[in-house]
Structures are given as C-alpha cells and as structure tokens.
Amino acid sequence: MADTIVYRAQKIITMDPNRPDATHVMVREGRILAVGGDEVADLWGGAPVDDRYADKVLMPGLIEAHAHVSAGGVWRYIYCGHYTRTDPQGRPWPGVTEVEALVARLREAAKDLPAGVPVIGWGFDPARLSGALDRQVLDRVADDRPVVVLHSNFHLMNTNTAALAAVGMDKGSNIPGVMRGADGKPSGELQEFAAMGPVMDHVGLTFATLGDASGLRAYGAVARNCGVTTVADLLSDLDTDEVAMLRRVTAEDDFPVRYVPMMNAMRDAPGREAERARDLRALSTDRLRLGGAKLFTDGAIQGWTAQLNAPGYYTGTDHGLWNMEVADFRHAVATLHAAGVKVHVHTNGDAASELAIEAFAEAHLKTADADHRHVLEHVQLADRAQFLRMRKLGLCVNVFANHLYYFGDTHWGRTLGPDRAARMDACRDAAEVYAGDFAIHSDAPVTPMSPLFTAWCAVNRRTEGGRVLGDSQQIPVATALRCITMGAAHVLKLDHEVGSIATGKRADFCVLDADPLQADPAHLHEVPVAGTVMGGRHFDI
Numbered sequence: 001m002a003d004t005i006v007y008r009a010q011k012i013i014t015m016d017p018n019r020p021d022a023t024h025v026m027v028r029e030g031r032i033l034a035v036g037g038d039e040v041a042d043l044w045g046g047a048p049v050d051d052r053y054a055d056k057v058l059m060p061g062l063i064e065a066h067a068h069v070s071a072g073g074v075w076r077y078i079y080c081g082h083y084t085r086t087d088p089q090g091r092p093w094p095g096v097t098e099v100e101a102l103v104a105r106l107r108e109a110a111k112d113l114p115a116g117v118p119v120i121g122w123g124f125d126p127a128r129l130s131g132a133l134d135r136q137v138l139d140r141v142a143d144d145r146p147v148v149v150l151h152s153n154f155h156l157m158n159t160n161t162a163a164l165a166a167v168g169m170d171k172g173s174n175i176p177g178v179m180r181g182a183d184g185k186p187s188g189e190l191q192e193f194a195a196m197g198p199v200m201d202h203v204g205l206t207f208a209t210l211g212d213a214s215g216l217r218a219y220g221a222v223a224r225n226c227g228v229t230t231v232a233d234l235l236s237d238l239d240t241d242e243v244a245m246l247r248r249v250t251a252e253d254d255f256p257v258r259y260v261p262m263m264n265a266m267r268d269a270p271g272r273e274a275e276r277a278r279d280l281r282a283l284s285t286d287r288l289r290l291g292g293a294k295l296f297t298d299g300a301i302q303g304w305t306a307q308l309n310a311p312g313y314y315t316g317t318d319h320g321l322w323n324m325e326v327a328d329f330r331h332a333v334a335t336l337h338a339a340g341v342k343v344h345v346h347t348n349g350d351a352a353s354e355l356a357i358e359a360f361a362e363a364h365l366k367t368a369d370a371d372h373r374h375v376l377e378h379v380q381l382a383d384r385a386q387f388l389r390m391r392k393l394g395l396c397v398n399v400f401a402n403h404l405y406y407f408g409d410t411h412w413g414r415t416l417g418p419d420r421a422a423r424m425d426a427c428r429d430a431a432e433v434y435a436g437d438f439a440i441h442s443d444a445p446v447t448p449m450s451p452l453f454t455a456w457c458a459v460n461r462r463t464e465g466g467r468v469l470g471d472s473q474q475i476p477v478a479t480a481l482r483c484i485t486m487g488a489a490h491v492l493k494l495d496h497e498v499g500s501i502a503t504g505k506r507a508d509f510c511v512l513d514a515d516p517l518q519a520d521p522a523h524l525h526e527v528p529v530a531g532t533v534m535g536g537r538h539f540d541i
Contacts, residue, residue: 004026004028004033005028005048006025006026006027007024007025007053009023009056013059019035019502024039024041030537032501032507033503035501056511058509059481059485060500061510063229063439063488064442065260067442068233070207071219073215074122074445080121082096082128083464088218099132106121118204119147122154122445127302133188134181135186146162146199147162148200156191156300156303159199164186169186169198173186176195191299191319193296193323219233223256226529227451227510227512228451228532229533230508231258232261233260234262236263250288263292264293265277266294270332270336273332273336275339278341292343295332297329297356298320298322298347305321307351314414314415316414333345333359333363334362342372345375345377346377346378350381353382361389370394373493374396375395379400381416387426391434396438399427401458402454404461406447408463411424428473428475429473437487439491440484452527452529454480455484456480459475459477459480459521460522508534509532512528512529514528
C-alpha cells in the first residue's frame, strides 16, 4: 500500500454531519487525511486513486459495543439452539427443536470425545424446545461424565447427575439458583453465576478458556464477517497472562479488529479492582483498549431471573436474583467512579435499572465527573422517565435490540405480557432522550453478531414469529445506522477516533454491496457486507 492513497467508492456514508455523503477518501498510514469528491486526489500534494471499491458503498467500520469473546470460543462446543447459526468459518449449523434430536446431537458429539471429557452444549432456549431438559434426560446422553448445556442467555444451564455429583450438588445445595424438581432433588437446572460457577469451573468452561488465543482469533473472524472493525468484550478477567496474550494476538497483521475488553470488577475488593483497571489502561495499544470495568445487577428476563418492578412476571415463577449483593454493588459503583474508572453495568429488568441509577446518583454526590460515560447495558425494561434520569447523570445506554427478534414472542406471551413487551428495548425513547448518542447490540453469542441485523431489529421490531412488537418504539434507518457507528463509538468513549469517516480519524471502513439508506427498511439486514478496512488494511470476507 502506498503511503498516501485515495479510495473511490460509489458512495461513502460518512456519519459526519459536516459532510454526510462523499465519493473519495484519502488515507495515509491508517488515518484519514481528507473526505469529499474527486478533488480529494489533488489534496496533500496529490495521491493515486484506488478503484477497488468503485462499485461499493463505504460506511464507517461497524462497532459492536456489547458482545463477548466467547462468541468465538464457544464454537469448540456443541450448538444446541433452535435456529441455524453460522460459525466463524462460515459453516451453518442447523437448529434443533425436539428433545430427542438434541439428545441425539449431544450423544453423537460425545462419541468423538475421550473418556471422561465433559459434553458441553450451548445456545439452548427452553421456550423453543418441545419437552423438558432435566438431569434425567441429560443422563441419557452420558452417565459417566458431566453433561452441561448452557442456555442461550448464558445465565442458566442444565446438567446431568454426574455434573451435579462432581461438585457436591446432586443431593442438594443452599446456593441460590440450584433448582429442585417435583421429587425435591436438584433438577439439573442452575440459575445465575453463583449456582453455575462450580460446574463451569469443574468442566473448564471459564471466561479464560473461551477467550484464549484461538477463541480471540475466532472472535475477530466473527466480527470481520459482519463488517465490524471495533468490537467489545463485556466481561473478561484480564489477568496478567491473558493481557499478554491479548497484546500479542491483537498485534498480529491479520487480526482484523480493534478490541475493547471490559475487566471483571467483581473478583476483589472495589479499591483493588479500581487500581487494577487504572494499571490496565496504561497497557492499551492501537488495537487493544483497556481500562473499562464491568459490574452485574440482575439476571435474564427470559430465565425469570431479572429483577422486575411491579407487576412482575406475566406468567411463571419469579426467580429474580441479584448477581451482586445490593450493598456491594453500590460500594463498587462509588469506588470505581471515584477512581475515574469507566463502568459498564448489566441491567435487564427495570428494577435493576433503578438500582443502577440510584447508585450512580449517590456516587455523583461524592465525586463529580463531567464525562465519565458509564454505561447501563441492555436496559430492556427502562422507561422514558428512567432514560431521562440516566441522561441527566451522564449515563450512556446500550439497548439490546436483537432481543426483540429472538425472544420477543416469549416476552409477549410468557414473561412480560403484551403491553410491556411492546415497549421493551425502547429505542425510540432512547433516541429522543439521547439525540442519537446511544448504542444497540447483539450480546453475541446470546444472539448472532451482525450490526446491520441489529439495526433491522430496532427499525422493524419484528419477532421471530412475525409479530411487530410495538411500532411506537421503531426508529428510522438513519438513526439505527448511527447507533452501530457513532453512537456505539460514543458509548465506548472512542468517538474521537472511530465511528465516522472524517479527517483525522482512523481509516476503519465497512464495505457494502448496496446502500443501506436506499434499501427497503424491511430488508435492511439483507444488505451484503463485502469486506472491511481497519487502519487502512483490507480484509475480505
């Protein structure tokens, strides 16, 4: 690549209000020098024109501001979802909707495993499977080794008897989230991290293993394949050896994304976690951004473990759990905020959003910070009044738009009821309150990563069953595209570097075969991604 080069495109969607459209962009050493028409080739002493994108549409490299590196590593295990998904190499894996088919898939996979090696599946959604998946069913897969099936929300799992016995839970446990069957014994369903943790550790299903070098490279491929050039990982331990690996892998010439992992700030005292986050910040590189922290409040709505305000769950039993004790959460928020650490908080239910708002309000009274950009993640049941209070506190929001398609029917009929389901993941409210400075996300591997699909979800709010889940909360295509570019960059506090195609910013582009602004909004997710450019380097799909 020449030191300075001009790329000509059919159209460039810049996301820069000073010049929304262009046809040429000049790049030198990974930075944008100029954007405009054909006159750009004569600026800065002139430069040759590269026509490789002459029939393509360029937009800023897409940004996935809430996903998990396990979206790469999880493919070493057995997919157990009900719909077809595509692995990092582009291979489709069909879904299963019957218990017997799932048992058969797990059994077949077990044949290829050495004796004693656990059988691990993921992506399971009980609302989409005919029949129960209790420990007796999973004992039919294997009774001589642990069998573990993670739910698609990654907040629940089902296990066989051997897995429970391996951690001393087969007779019972006083850990919250260890569910019991009609016989009074553990059913094999474990809800949330306190209950799941012992089994996950025993079978080696840890954040570190899912995010090892192989998993990270696969995660980069997942992101590249859908036009992403900046991708976050919203929970990572970031121990010394892991950080060394991250610095090494992200520096590889063929690693295609900027990587933004958030440190798990729930393992030690908040003061020590704050110090660790500050130390990590100093280890950041061009392609690896460290220093952010992650906290949890509640669980998952579709698992009945999220914390809901009245009237609670529409059907089923309320198993709402706090993944951190409330007092500990408040203390962690105050300590991290006072130390200047950017905090991202998991909040699904409206009661969880309320707790987070209150905790940050208290922290602000003690320590002022004009541009902290702490983020409430998911905010699935936050209402307009809560969004307004968040905005006044300087809190950012990242809305789980994909949830509308993949779980909307479950919320309509089972967890929330029609009226609350119709206003959940309230992108219109967020857009009006935040003037577009918010993000939408996939939470991959909970749902597949694809920002254009995420944008389609926010625009159309159509469920898997075809229902429109509240047209009053639909947003225009242009707003949705901002959410996956400048809005996501704002939430990650990287909007000075990425998110738009503008002079001085990183040369990160998403290459499309068609103009998403001209596409039928109902087919926005079908606009093909042809490749990416990250820091001036080209990546084909």
